[in-house]
Amino acid sequence: MDTKQYHVHWWVAAMGIGFLLPVSAAEMVKAEDSAISEQALNAQALAPKVMRLSPAETGFTEVSAVTLPNGKKKVRYQQTYHGLPVFNTAVVATAQDNRRREVSGMMAKGIAADISSVRPAVTRQEALSVALNDYQLRNGYFSAPHPQRQSAKLMVRLNENGQAQLVYMVDFLVTRGETKRPFYFIDADAGTILKHWEGLTHIEAKGSGPGGNEKTGRYVYGEDKSSFGITKQGSTCMMETSEVKSVNLNGASSGSDAFRYSCDDSRNYNDYKQINGGYSPINDAQYYGQKIVEMYRDWVNTSPLSFKLVMRVHYGRNYENAFWDGRTMNFGDGGSSLYPLVDINVSAHEVSHGFTEQNSNLVYSGQSGGINEAFSDIAGEAMEYYIRHKVDWYIGSDIMKSGNAMRYFDQPSRDGYSIDNASDYYQGLDVHYSSGVYNRAYYLLSNRSGWNPQKGFQAFAVANQLYWTSDATYESAACGVTKAAKDLNYATSDVVAAFKTVGVDASCDGQFPESGSGSTGSSDSSSDSSPDSSSDSSSDHSSDGPADSSGDTAGGRMLTRGQSVTDLFGPFSSQLYYGFKGDGSTMTVKISGGTGDADLYVNVDEAPTPQSNICSPQKSGNEESCQIKTNAGKTYYIMIFGYKYYSDLTLSLE
Numbered sequence: 001m002d003t004k005q006y007h008v009h010w011w012v013a014a015m016g017i018g019f020l021l022p023v024s025a026a027e028m029v030k031a032e033d034s035a036i037s038e039q040a041l042n043a044q045a046l047a048p049k050v051m052r053l054s055p056a057e058t059g060f061t062e063v064s065a066v067t068l069p070n071g072k073k074k075v076r077y078q079q080t081y082h083g084l085p086v087f088n089t090a091v092v093a094t095a096q097d098n099r100r101r102e103v104s105g106m107m108a109k110g111i112a113a114d115i116s117s118v119r120p121a122v123t124r125q126e127a128l129s130v131a132l133n134d135y136q137l138r139n140g141y142f143s144a145p146h147p148q149r150q151s152a153k154l155m156v157r158l159n160e161n162g163q164a165q166l167v168y169m170v171d172f173l174v175t176r177g178e179t180k181r182p183f184y185f186i187d188a189d190a191g192t193i194l195k196h197w198e199g200l201t202h203i204e205a206k207g208s209g210p211g212g213n214e215k216t217g218r219y220v221y222g223e224d225k226s227s228f229g230i231t232k233q234g235s236t237c238m239m240e241t242s243e244v245k246s247v248n249l250n251g252a253s254s255g256s257d258a259f260r261y262s263c264d265d266s267r268n269y270n271d272y273k274q275i276n277g278g279y280s281p282i283n284d285a286q287y288y289g290q291k292i293v294e295m296y297r298d299w300v301n302t303s304p305l306s307f308k309l310v311m312r313v314h315y316g317r318n319y320e321n322a323f324w325d326g327r328t329m330n331f332g333d334g335g336s337s338l339y340p341l342v343d344i345n346v347s348a349h350e351v352s353h354g355f356t357e358q359n360s361n362l363v364y365s366g367q368s369g370g371i372n373e374a375f376s377d378i379a380g381e382a383m384e385y386y387i388r389h390k391v392d393w394y395i396g397s398d399i400m401k402s403g404n405a406m407r408y409f410d411q412p413s414r415d416g417y418s419i420d421n422a423s424d425y426y427q428g429l430d431v432h433y434s435s436g437v438y439n440r441a442y443y444l445l446s447n448r449s450g451w452n453p454q455k456g457f458q459a460f461a462v463a464n465q466l467y468w469t470s471d472a473t474y475e476s477a478a479c480g481v482t483k484a485a486k487d488l489n490y491a492t493s494d495v496v497a498a499f500k501t502v503g504v505d506a507s508c509d510g511q512f513p514e515s516g517s518g519s520t521g522s523s524d525s526s527s528d529s530s531p532d533s534s535s536d537s538s539s540d541h542s543s544d545g546p547a548d549s550s551g552d553t554a555g556g557r558m559l560t561r562g563q564s565v566t567d568l569f570g571p572f573s574s575q576l577y578y579g580f581k582g583d584g585s586t587m588t589v590k591i592s593g594g595t596g597d598a599d600l601y602v603n604v605d606e607a608p609t610p611q612s613n614i615c616s617p618q619k620s621g622n623e624e625s626c627q628i629k630t631n632a633g634k635t636y637y638i639m640i641f642g643y644k645y646y647s648d649l650t651l652s653l654e
Contacts (some may be wrong), residue, residue: 003258017280021372023312025097026110027166030104041077041100047056054445057082057112060091064096066465067301068487069458070169071429076102079107082118087157088470089168090360092483105478106469111156114164120188124152127168127635130191131184136505147172151325175253179316181325183364201324201372202545203351209270210279211287211366213339216398220277226620228287230268237263237270239282242407244289247312247328250617256328275314276333277401279338286313288383295348295386296355298644299454300461304355308443313342322346324353334399337558343398345380352379352468355461360468367425368472370434375464378442381409382457389599389610389641391453393443406463409443412436421516422474422503435493437474445498450491455604457493478506484514527565553598559638559653561587568640569647570598576640577607580653582630588654589615589638590625596646600624601639604631608639622649 041060060077067073068361072094079089080277091105122130128150154158157167166188174180181200184193208222221228229241229314239246242260248259259282261270268293273281278284289309310328319332322341330348353376356362377395384391405415412418418436419425424435437462446456459481466487467480480501485495492512494628499506500514507513559580570576580587582604591600601608602615610616615626625648628636640651 001323007101018419019487025162026108026114026554027159027162028088028106029159030649031105031107041091041103042581056088060263061085063090063194065095066462068462069299069301069488070489072487074462074466074487075186077105081108081111081115081156084118085153085155087155087167090286090467090469091533092466093190101212105467108156108158108164111164115156115166118154118156118166120154120168121164122168122186122188122191125169127152127170127184127186127188128184128460130183131170131195131196132172133183133185134193134196135172141176145172145174145176147174149173149490157185157194163195172325174369179253179323179325179330199364201350201364201376203356207452208267209283210274211284212279213217213399214277215339215376215401221283222269225287225321226282229290230263230286231258232268235262235264237261237268239270239286241290242308243310244286244311246286246289248282249308249312249314249316249330251314251317251618253316256310273314276340278342280314280334281331281333281340281342284386285313286343289351290343291387292348292351292383294644295383296461298305298381299386299458300465302465304351306358309351311342311347312329313340322350324350324357326354326357328434329354336403338396339399341399341403343396345377345396345651347380348382348383349376352376355379356464359465360472362468362472363470364431366427366471367434367474368470368477369431370425370429370436371438371468371472371474371477373431373458374435374438377407377409378457378460382453385453385457407432407439409439411437414439420502425474437504438477439477439616441498441502441504444501445495448494448498450493451494454492455488459490474504475506478504479508482508482512503537517649558641559651560654564650564652566650568594568649568651570640570642571644574642579637580636580638580642580649582628582632582636583631584632586627586629587636588624589629589636590654591640592623592652592654593650593651594622594646594648596622596642596649597644598622598624598649599641599643599644600626601641602626602628602636603639604634605637607637610641613639616644622646 057540061080063076063078065073065075065399075093075095077091079086086108089107090196091103091107093100094102108239132144143506152168154168157165157166168188169184170184170186171181180198181258183197183199185195187194189541207222208227210218211221219225229240229244238258238260245258247255247257249255261272264574270283272282289311292304293309296302312328312330313333315330318335320338322331322336333340339457356375364367364372380395381391393409396406397404406413407418411420413420418433420436420440422437442456442460446453462484463480467483468477470551475573482492482495485492496506496512557578558577568576591598597620601613601616603613615628632635
């Protein structure tokens, strides 16, 4: 196709005027480096309403607007054809001064050659019936499955041969027997089944009040850990806040009411109920649900879901699984192999399936399914780092009754099923095992100098928000992670290198070389996060003096006994450094006052990290202290870490 002609057609489309592309077979094309895409988006945004009374043949619908932690605003669009969404398309642009620039992504052209009308011959109800009848026959049911929830969305799809088709995407939730969530593409003209797959996302294994289980040990929220949010009316407490609701299914598979319990004092103590070695799974659910919301808000500047998190516990009987059903997170009580499945990894894992569905909507099969599963694994490990400031690189280790983990990040093939490299992938490989490629890439990236599990998660999450498409491949999605790193001002060459190790090209067809290009990103060093490590530090802090500039060794300040520093403040994940000389006596380092949540760390001879320190209270709020029996002549280092944004803090040495 003539390039100039191609640009004109797209520009006219964006102005809301119907047109016909030169007749050719439909195909997917890149939006990068095409002035036409930028013109189209800007023209569409500025076009008078009178010119947009009816949907253009080809247009773009804003899906989401993302403000990155560095303040840059990115907008994701889905291509439309006469107002219908075009499956597996995504166009991303930077928004600045009411203009759109840095356009990239994938879109379809030539649709009109294959689809003459967007008026379907088959109704939504007929499409649902086709799918339900097929499901009934495949599962040997004598009667209809009577789904709890069902959906049929009309859209345009390009099949494996590049032919555009008018289709319904049908899905429904069935709790009869084993819980399932089948998906179908139904031809909207012929009523035939074009493709189907099982879409129930879940974690899988081979065979104030209490929380935890017999493996993690019993702890008490409100004492050993911070409290979980509730709503209280008189002497009745309800496990629901503006962001999280926990539901007790009590062995059933349906239910939506928030759990209520009697609470006639200020402790609001709940100990319901101990089961299968778990001390109170519903307490864990409410606590972890809130922490997941906080992690996404603090690290990605967004909510994990577009609606309130609903954590449903005690699902079924002896159910050794957990899953996202499109609306809620569901957790079984485990059985002979697993403790109740509400733990730090699994909770974030299931919520993050919802994040994926509401952003990239990765299909849960093939390579895209492996990426879908890996992102949830990654979110689970990120959650561990968010709460504990360290990770074990094991998936589900806290709920395994025997063995270390369900799956592994450092070497996924340790489980005997997962793959370490894209070269080992084959069609039909279970998504829980094809996820190994991306899990290992995340592990490698997070352990590179200048990175940590937080930064790695941010890059993958922004890629999920903006660049991944429904049928993404290992390579196309890796390119998205590289672009996300660029948006975040992180080192793109590190992303390319990490993915290269697992056999995936993340250079975006050479746009981002492995070395010598891309943003150098932030210079703070990676927190040690290798398996089973607790004291190694990969920080490169000089011992000549502490710093007060987020880990930089320049401009440090030494304190003397009796001295205080007031009006300290810092954003999330910031680091302020001070120091003092030991004199052989016991000295107390203390932070107090202000708002937010800062954490105090102290070490000797070198700057502390969350993994390497001699004192780290890690309490909720800003009231923390460390009593240190000092050695004369030794230099002691203080780090104030921004667990959340904090201000008006006082640091004192007594």
